[in-house]
Amino acid sequence: MANFIQQTDVMSKKRRDIPQYQLPIIETHFHLDYLKDGSPDEILNAARAIGVEHFMTISVTPSNMPTAMALAHANNDVSATLGVHPHDAAEFNDDTEVFMRANLRDNKVVAVGEIGLDYYYDHCDRDVQKAVFKRQLALAVEFEMPVVIHTREADDDTMAILREYAPQMKRKGVVHSFTSGMELAKVAVELGFCLGINGIVTFNKADNVREVVAATPLEQLLLETDSPYLTPMPYRGVENAPKYLPFIAEKIAEVKGIDVEAVLKQTYANSLREFF
Numbered sequence: 588m589a590n591f592i593q594q595t596d597v598m599s600k601k602r603r604d605i606p607q608y609q610l611p612i613i614e615t616h617f618h619l620d621y622l623k624d625g626s627p628d629e630i631l632n633a634a635r636a637i638g639v640e641h642f643m644t645i646s647v648t649p650s651n652m653p654t655a656m657a658l659a660h661a662n663n664d665v666s667a668t669l670g671v672h673p674h675d676a677a678e679f680n681d682d683t684e685v686f687m688r689a690n691l692r693d694n695k696v697v698a699v700g701e702i703g704l705d706y707y708y709d710h711c712d713r714d715v716q717k718a719v720f721k722r723q724l725a726l727a728v729e730f731e732m733p734v735v736i737h738t739r740e741a742d743d744d745t746m747a748i749l750r751e752y753a754p755q756m757k758r759k760g761v762v763h764s765f766t767s768g769m770e771l772a773k774v775a776v777e778l779g780f781c782l783g784i785n786g787i788v789t790f791n792k793a794d795n796v797r798e799v800v801a802a803t804p805l806e807q808l809l810l811e812t813d814s815p816y817l818t819p820m821p822y823r824g825v826e827n828a829p830k831y832l833p834f835i836a837e838k839i840a841e842v843k844g845i846d847v848e849a850v851l852k853q854t855y856a857n858s859l860r861e862f863f
Contacts, residue, residue: 602821606833610851611640613858614829616701616735616763616783616811619644619665620654623815624826627658631665634829640664640855642829643862645701645735647672649683652690659695666862668735670700674710676719684722691730697862698760699727700735704748707740717744724752733760733861736780742771753778760861764813765799772799776807781861783811786819786827789838800842805853809861810835 614634619642622630631642642665646652652669659667669687671679690696702723704716727734734756738745745767753759762775763783772782782803787793800808812819812835814827819834833847836854840847 607637614642615809617814648675666697668698668700670702672701673705673716676711676716679719698733698735701737703737704741705739728755731757733758736762742767746774781807781809783809785811785813786817789820797842810854
């Protein structure tokens with residue numbers, strides 16, 4: 588049976604309270620420096636109150652890598668990743684690589700990411716995206732680090748690149764915010780990657796994501812919010828935050844026909860295995 592944390596936002600009377608289970612949770616993907624609805628301390632404390640034990644704040648540009656590291660060093664329960672998102676791949680240069688090389692062994696850095704391909708928005712030339720993705724995967728191989736991968740509308744190229752690099756990777760990581768096709772899901776899992784599941788799984792039109800969740804072993808799923816984006820039901824319309832992770836766990840449990848406690852226990856173990 589879950590306890591419940593009362594919410595104070597103006598919509599709380601119309602929304603179910605956040606369930607609190609007596610099990611620890613790891614937030615494997617959010618952007619703490621991008622959240623605006625509260626200070627970092629307030630955002631972290633609200634999540635701690637519902638059982639979030641550890642947080643991974645994710646880098647996306649050369650300029651916010653130092654910010655993510657600073658937030659991690661300021662909080663014992665926050666870790667950082669270092670990487671350049673495909674939207675910003677054109678910003679990756681030799682200086683970026685020098686910074687990453689100098690800091691990937693920092694004890695607060697747990698992965699290379701967010702890296703990958705995005706052909707939906709095409710903010711960056713696709714050949715540049717692929718070259719930068721490969722360059723950062725090579726760093727992950729060299730430093731024996733897991734990766735946090737973004738892929739959208741780029742299944743074929745993502746599969747080809749993962750097949751090229753995964754055999755060299757001592758540690759794999761996650762294809763985060765998974766919304767791709769079943770073929771990529773199967774290939775990623777076969778290569779040893781986890782799939783990151785966030786609030787999209789609760790959206791009415793996300794049957795494709797729920798089908799992937801149903802077909803994927805629980806041992807290969809991770810919980811994330813990608814906050815401040817993709818707020819799960821029933822809180823869509825407000826800024827997302829790690830405190831909403833229980834709703835994602837509940838939906839995974841519903842889809843797989845198992846107890847939410849089983850989801851929380853296994854995804855926690857998966858997070859530790861992949862990143863810590």
